[in-house]
Amino acid sequence: EDQVTQSPEALRLQEGESSSLNCSYTVSGLRGLFWYRQDPGKGPEFLFTLYSAGEEKEKERLKATLTKKESFLHITAPKPEDSATYLCAVQAYGNQFYFGTGTSLTVIP
Amino acid sequence: DAGVIQSPRHEVTEMGQEVTLRCKPISGHDYLFWYRQTMMRGLELLIYFNNNVPIDDSGMPEDRFSAKMPNASFSTLKIQPSEPRDSAVYFCASSSAGVGNTIYFGEGSWLTVV
Numbered sequence: 279e280d281q282v283t284q285s286p287e288a289l290r291l292q293e294g295e296s297s298s299l300n301c302s303y304t305v306s307g308l309r310g311l312f313w314y315r316q317d318p319g320k321g322p323e324f325l326f327t328l329y330s331a332g333e334e335k336e337k338e339r340l341k342a343t344l345t346k347k348e349s350f351l352h353i354t355a356p357k358p359e360d361s362a363t364y365l366c367a368v369q370a371y372g373n374q375f376y377f378g379t380g381t382s383l384t385v386i387p
Numbered sequence: 388d389a390g391v392i393q394s395p396r397h398e399v400t401e402m403g404q405e406v407t408l409r410c411k412p413i414s415g416h417d418y419l420f421w422y423r424q425t426m427m428r429g430l431e432l433l434i435y436f437n438n439n440v441p442i443d444d445s446g447m448p449e450d451r452f453s454a455k456m457p458n459a460s461f462s463t464l465k466i467q468p469s470e471p472r473d474s475a476v477y478f479c480a481s482s483s484a485g486v487g488n489t490i491y492f493g494e495g496s497w498l499t500v501v
Contacts, residue, residue: 321492
């Protein structure tokens with residue numbers, strides 16, 4: 279059964295305290311793994327797409343990596359404005375997207 | 388690019404009433420998705436269309452839910468009759484065809500059924 283699991287459910291960091299969010303997946307025929315950021319009252323905002331194991335993408339303080347079983351979203355020296363829920367999704371054959379339940383990140387000044 | 392546009396942004400309705408949510412996808416996108424988001428279940432895919440044709444509606448919870456896409460620039464999700472357990476945020480999203488193409492979300496329609 280195709281599924282996506284994110285951990286931890288919630289994470290509180292001090293400003294400047296680096297950490298990583300995890301997305302593990304089981305899917306038949308991975309076509310892409312996506313990271314989104316969702317702010318309260320907003321729709322998910324696209325961050326990255328990763329297509330194959332070993333691939334990495336960076337954007338400001340965020341870096342996403344991919345293996346055959348999981349992806350990590352590394353947050354380096356986070357700021358309060360990085361507080362949000364981060365969602366992971368995988369795209370399988372047939373254009374199905376499976377979303378995880380997200381990690382709620384709070385960065386304390 | 389205006390992005391995916393949804394209306395209404397917020398709706399409060401009484402149990403038993405009909406609710407219609409509307410979506411305008413990004414121009415040129417071939418795929419349109421309807422998702423529902425709740426605290427308990429996260430984002431659930433309800434239905435998706437390709438070139439205005441429904442491809443997979445297995446996520447539609449009950450016959451009370453229906454979706455249409457009469458043309459490439461408009462889709463509706465209808466709930467009739469609505470029930471309190473339908474209260475959630477409903478997102479419309481769209482993407483272009485192709486392997487690994489990103490789906491882009493609207494801002495959502497916040498539905499409360501009392």
